[in-house]
Amino acid sequence: MAFPPVDEQMTVLRRGAEEIVPEDELAEKLRTSRETDTPLTVKLGCDPSRPDLHLGHTVVLRKLRQFQDFGHRAVLIVGDFTGMIGDPSGRSKTRPQLTLEETREHGQSYYEQATRVLDPNKTEIRYNSEWLDEMRFSDVIELAAQQTVAQMLKRDDFNERYEAGQPISLHEFLYPLAQARDSVHIEADVELGGTDQRFNLLLARRLQEANDQAAQVCMMLPLLEGTDGSDKMSKSLDNAIGIAEAPEDMYGKTMSVPDDLIYRYVELVTDIPTEQLPKVKQFAESNPRAAKAQLARRIVEMYHGEEAADRAEEHFEQTVVEGGVPDDLPEYTPTPEDGAEVGLLNLMRHADLTDSNSEGRRMIEQGAVTIDEEKVTDTGRYIDVAEEAPFVLQVGKRRFARIRPPENGTDV
Numbered sequence: 001m002a003f004p005p006v007d008e009q010m011t012v013l014r015r016g017a018e019e020i021v022p023e024d025e026l027a028e029k030l031r032t033s034r035e036t037d038t039p040l041t042v043k044l045g046c047d048p049s050r051p052d053l054h055l056g057h058t059v060v061l062r063k064l065r066q067f068q069d070f071g072h073r074a075v076l077i078v079g080d081f082t083g084m085i086g087d088p089s090g091r092s093k094t095r096p097q098l099t100l101e102e103t104r105e106h107g108q109s110y111y112e113q114a115t116r117v118l119d120p121n122k123t124e125i126r127y128n129s130e131w132l133d134e135m136r137f138s139d140v141i142e143l144a145a146q147q148t149v150a151q152m153l154k155r156d157d158f159n160e161r162y163e164a165g166q167p168i169s170l171h172e173f174l175y176p177l178a179q180a181r182d183s184v185h186i187e188a189d190v191e192l193g194g195t196d197q198r199f200n201l202l203l204a205r206r207l208q209e210a211n212d213q214a215a216q217v218c219m220m221l222p223l224l225e226g227t228d229g230s231d232k233m234s235k236s237l238d239n240a241i242g243i244a245e246a247p248e249d250m251y252g253k254t255m256s257v258p259d260d261l262i263y264r265y266v267e268l269v270t271d272i273p274t275e276q277l278p279k280v281k282q283f284a285e286s287n288p289r290a291a292k293a294q295l296a297r298r299i300v301e302m303y304h305g306e307e308a309a310d311r312a313e314e315h316f317e318q319t320v321v322e323g324g325v326p327d328d329l330p331e332y333t334p335t336p337e338d339g340a341e342v343g344l345l346n347l348m349r350h351a352d353l354t355d356s357n358s359e360g361r362r363m364i365e366q367g368a369v370t371i372d373e374e375k376v377t378d379t380g381r382y383i384d385v386a387e388e389a390p391f392v393l394q395v396g397k398r399r400f401a402r403i404r405p406p407e408n409g410t411d412v
């Protein structure tokens with residue numbers, strides 16, 4: 001396959017990138033790849049400790065997809081081995097350590113979600129335990145000898161913890177080294193990552209050179225803010241829009257993003273052509289409500305298709321804008337296991353309105369739970385479903401269920 005001209009590739013690849021280190025080397029690598037008809041190996045590392053992908057992850061995944069579309073080779077490195085170490089990148093606390101088996105399972109789920117953005121036929125998945133698990137202690141010493149403690153402490157999160165007198169275990173220093181070793185192993189030409197990965201990505205360049213390899217180009221992408229508009233989008237911060245979430249939730253959550261982030265979302269997570277971006281910017285400033293609705297539609301369309309986007313839009317208009325109850329409510333019929341009198345917290349969970357009883361309790365305390373539009377205040381409330389159903393149970397602005405009476409009347 002013929003690779004497109006270098007300038008053409010560079011224009012697309014530069015879009016939205018925060019930093020390319022060094023940019024001229026990327027152009028040079030693209031030139032050589034074209035002349036020799038050899039694809040570049042582009043690496044993206046992922047930490048499988050939390051496998052739910054959100055729009056933030058798609059910023060890097062979409063960039064990887066662009067490389068694929070030009071004919072380059074994408075290698076997704078699932079850090080099943082490094083996941084056991086627990087990287088604190090961008091965080092002030094150590095992450096949970098997982099077993100190899102857990103990280104493998106998460107890795108598979110990560111791959112399935114990532115291929116909603118990536119071209120599955122051009123995505124190679126590698127688990128880094130394949131080479132890291134085989135290293136002997138002497139190999140590890142040799143690896144560790146390539147970096148000084150002072151250099152390690154330059155990484156912001158290590159530095160902050162060190163200054164604050166918080167413990168840093170020695171094994172945590174091995175995380176960036178192991179990740180850099182991945183680049184040596186697959187002979188990466190380019191590595192992608194969010195700006196929080198800058199230190200780790202650059203370290204790989206040094207390690208590759210020490211192993212007589214050409215150093216990879218590091219491409220850093222901006223970190224997308226979450227729906228709260230301040231912190232980076234992250235599963236653990238409760239501000240994420242998951243790419244596997246239901247269309248209605250995706251739509252509604254996007255509508256809750258602060259207006260000043262509309263343009264950033266369009267630029268970083270949608271496929272709107274670059275030349276249309278200035279127009280979008282103007283529109284987002286002059287009519288944020290309509291621009292945001294367009295953005296929400298676009299996002300739902302990308303992951304669920306046009307029909308789902310229509311439904312999600314309608315649902316939002318009906319429930320949030322008009323404050324009504326939608327026509328097509330999911331229904332839940334209590335089962336005999338629910339008992340004749342079912343605790344409201346359990347009922348909400350069984351009807352898929354909450355993930356846990358603690359979430360249900362919190363929602364009631366916040367005044368966000370209603371039964372037939374009447375606010376519930378008692379977190380310990382029991383409901384005699386045979387007597388009280390059918391009724392509409394609502395949690396928050398967007399979650400509804402019609403609770404039906406048990407099938408065999410009062411005999412539950």
Ligand SMILES: Nc1ncnc2c1ncn2[C@@H]1O[C@H](COP(=O)(O)OP(=O)(O)OP(=O)(O)O)[C@@H](O)[C@H]1O
Nearest residue numbers: 046047050056059193194222223224232233234235
């Ligand atoms: N909000 C975001 N915006 C842009 N890139 C992100 C965002 N969150 C993660 N990434 C990038 O996605 C890649 C894979 O990240 P990783 O699997 O380590 O997730 P993570 O940062 O742990 O996400 P989370 O905080 O949700 O658990 C990294 O290069 C990371 O920088």
